[in-house]
Amino acid sequence: xxxxxxxxxxxxxxxxxxxxxxxxxxxxxxxxxxxxxxxxxxxxxxxxxxxxxxxxxxxxxxxxxxxxxxxxxxxxxxxxxxxxxxxxxxxxxxxxxxxxxxxxxxxxxxxxxxxxxxxxxxxxxxxxxxxxxxxxxxxxxxxxxxxxx
Numbered sequence: 001x002x003x004x005x006x007x008x009x010x011x012x013x014x015x016x017x018x019x020x021x022x023x024x025x026x027x028x029x030x031x032x033x034x035x036x037x038x039x040x041x042x043x044x045x046x047x048x049x050x051x052x053x054x055x056x057x058x059x060x061x062x063x064x065x066x067x068x069x070x071x072x073x074x075x076x077x078x079x080x081x082x083x084x085x086x087x088x089x090x091x092x093x094x095x096x097x098x099x100x101x102x103x104x105x106x107x108x109x110x111x112x113x114x115x116x117x118x119x120x121x122x123x124x125x126x127x128x129x130x131x132x133x134x135x136x137x138x139x140x141x142x143x144x145x146x147x148x149x
Contacts, residue, residue, distance in 0.1 A: 003117065004077065005034070006046040006110035008103070009054035010121040011138060012070075016063040023139070027121050030138035034119065035070065037145070044076040048109035050102055079113040087112055099128050107133060117141060 011031055019025040037043045051071070058064040081087040087108050094104035103125050110118035111132045118135045120126060126137060136144075 002042070002044050004044045004046055004113065004115045005038075005141075006048075006106070006113060006115040006118045007031075007034075007051075008106040008118065008120045008122065008125070009051065010125075011119050012051075012055065012067045013058075013063060014121050014138070016060065023121075027138050030142045031119075031121075033142050034138055038074050045071070045074055046077040046079060046110065046113045046115050047071050047075045048079050048106070048113075049081075050105040050109065054102065077113055079109045084112040094128070094130070097128065099125065103128075107135065110135075 011027075014024065014031045015028040017024045017028065019028060034043065038045050052068075055064055055067050055071075058067075079087075090108040090111055091101070091104045094107050095101060099107065103122065106120075107118060107125070107128065107130065111130070115133060118133050119138050119141050120135060121137060126135060128135060
């Protein structure tokens with residue numbers, strides 16, 4: 001069975017970040033590997049209104065265009081509150097644990113879409129635990145993927 005994944009905005013943008021800072025280089029390579037798996041049809045990509053909102057808010061036109069084209073071309077699932085009326089309540093529930101609105105919205109969308117993984121490079125978000133979704137760094141996801149092949 002094909003895995004369904006949800007990428008947050010941090011993950012989409014990692015390949016455009018300064019590769020000399022921290023884990024950026026490794027995370028960017030892992031994200032590019034994940035992207036290739038999506039392109040090959042090995043993974044199903046989920047996106048949401050919060051994904052589009054954050055990407056469209058970017059002041060970097062080149063990266064914004066590239067990310068939006070990728071989603072438009074390869075995403076298999078779209079999730080929003082019209083399709084899942086429980087989304088606002090789940091977002092609020094997640095926020096009560098201290099997660100900020102946009103991050104909570106991403107997590108809630110991953111949950112209601114029944115994604116197998118939510119992939120992020122956000123260190124704070126990686127500390128959030130929820131038994132309904134596995135939140136993971138792209139490096140760790142690629143390690144899991146490679147070990148299951």
